[in-house]
Amino acid sequence: MNKKLLLLIILSIFAIMVSACSNNNSSSNESGDGESDQKLTVLVEGGSPAETVANETSDAFQEETGYEVVIESVPYTGVYDRMRTELTTGAGAFDVATIDTIWLPALYEGLEPIQDIVTEEISGDLFPGLIDGATIEENVYGLPTWTNSKILLYRKDLFEDENNKSKFEAEFGYELGPPEDWEQYKDVASFFGNNEDFPELYGTTVFGASSGDSVASWLDHVTQAGADNLIMNEDGEVIVDDKYHVEALNMLDDLVSTEGLVPENTLETASAETAELFYNGNLAMMLAWGHFYVPANDPDTSSVAGNVGVAPMIAGEGGIGGVPGPWYQVIPSSSKKKDMAKEYLEFMYEKNELYADALGVAARQSVFEEYGQEEKYSHLAPLATTLEAEQTQNRPSTDQWQEIESEALIPAVQKVLGGEITAQEALEEAKEKIEGIVN
Structure with missing residues (x-):
């Protein structure tokens, strides 16, 4: 009996040890x-x-x-x-x-x-x-993998044509070249915009589709107008109806309202549609995410490959600015x-x-500098200029951004570009909606 009892005790101790080892291994694996x-x-x-x-x-x-x-x-x-x-x-x-x-x-x-x-x-x-x-x-x-912003892509063959250069200077009083500000951007779009000389061509596009792309494009111009903050200030006050936001939306509306500058289907146009038009040779220029330059110069994807020039983002009164997309x-x-x-x-x-x-x-500046020396990556230098510009700034840091964008900002942009109401009216409406969301 004593031997049996001793054996049971030994077996019990062994079972406990096996269980403990199993638990330790499980913990280690977790x-x-x-x-x-x-x-x-x-x-x-x-x-x-x-x-x-x-x-x-x-x-x-x-x-x-x-x-x-x-x-x-x-x-x-x-x-x-x-x-x-x-x-x-x-x-x-x-x-x-x-x-x-x-x-x-x-x-x-x-x-x-x-x-x-x-x-x-x-x-x-x-x-x-x-x-x-x-x-x-x-x-x-977070550690960034890449960053990006919109820059200017344009048709070098159109801009370097001597006949075009002569006609443009006679009409506008200055030399044809990649536009540097809002006024020049509109002039160039007007010159190439679906007229007798260029019946198959439009000057550029305006993003008005029901997407965040349209909001980001408008906010690019808000930074250029001189805004210190986008949509909300540092105290959380909604400022979407201030003069900078209104001026930027009015500028886009002006492009849409002037006949021939942009295609008529603005409310269905964003990055993908713009790129397709440009690659097919139907646009003189486009404001596009920097990485679009590579396929624009690829003969397999673009009919204008080899004729694409690139420049920094255009400027408003506040200077060059844009909204990064890291x-x-x-x-x-x-x-x-x-x-x-x-x-x-x-x-x-x-x-x-x-x-x-x-x-x-x-994301690294050293990569931009190294790769920017290659012709294939000619867009990196103007993209770096845009990313480093004083007016370039991030979208507001709020966990309600997607709701603000979809419920207030996209409708505001579409109402203005669709000719329903003025920019001031649309952004006052948007302010009320945003205040309702954040409060």
């Missing part, structure tokens, strides 16, 4: 420290440069760290939806995500601060406003591998030139 769980899951937009570069660098990262990169790709809106789900459930489904700047204010409370890896060397090589754009309540939540890599707080995720962000920063290869833009 934290991501166990050898059997050396995987880092990265969320990206499917078909985007983020997915391209993630795939190109995955083997090198695994060789350097021992961690396999598992890439999860979803459509554009799916990135935001997956982030919201992750931050709500805390499931730890992925460790890094590449997100649009407009989502940061709505997501930051579920993100890991990363200012400990943003050294002076890193921030010193990034364009102005990039770190500020990812800083909320004194914490940095993307950031972020780390969900729910990740169980935060240290390795930070290593991944630093690793990808060192590979930033790959975004220039994939998209035509990057």
Whole structure:
């Protein structure tokens, strides 16, 4: 009996030890420290440069760290939806995500601060406003992958034609060239705009489609008018109906209202439609995101390839200005591998030139300088000029931006460009809607 009792005691102790070891292994695997769980899951937009570069660098990262990169790709809106789900459930489904700047204010409370890896060397090589754009309540939540803004693309063959130059100077009193301000932009659009000399051509386009693209385009001109803030000031006061916002919308309305300057379907036009018209040879110039320059000069995608010139964004009374469109890599707080995720962000920063290869833009100034020496990337110098301009500024940092944009700003732009009401009236309406949203 004593031997049996002793055997039972020994077996019980052994079972407890096995259970404890099992629990320890489980805990190790959950934290991501166990050898059997050396995987880092990265969320990206499917078909985007983020997915391209993630795939190109995955083997090198695994060789350097021992961690396999598992890439999860979803459509554009799916990135935001997956982030919201992750931050709500805390499931730890992925460790890094590449997100649009407009989502940061709505997501930051579920993100890991990363200012400990943003050294002076890193921030010193990034364009102005990039770190500020990812800083909320004194914490940095994202490291930029690329940044962008609209610049001027134009038809060199039209602008350098001696007959066109002679006629333009006779009509407007100055030499034909890439326009530098609002007045010159309208003059050039008028000269090439669907008239007897150019029946198959329009001067440019105005973005009026029901999308954020139209709002961003209008806000470009608000910065140029001299605004210190967009939509709301630093105290949270809604200023969308001030003179700068009104002047910019009036300028666009003037282009639309003057016959022949832009195609008639303004309320259906944004970046994609504008690019198609330009690539097909139906526009003299366009204000487009900088990376559009590469396909515009590609014979496989553009009938005007080889004849495309590029210049900085146009200026208003306040000077050159625009609204950047950066993307950031972020780390969900729910990740169980935060240290390795930070290593991944630093690793990808060192590979930033790959975004220039994939998209035509990057985040580091040094990449702009290096690639800008190649003819293929001639857009990078004027894009850098625009990004560094004093009036260039980010959209307001608010977690209600998407609602403000869809419920107040897009309708305001469309009502004005559609000829329903004046810019002042539309923006006063928009102010009331925005105050209702934020309050």
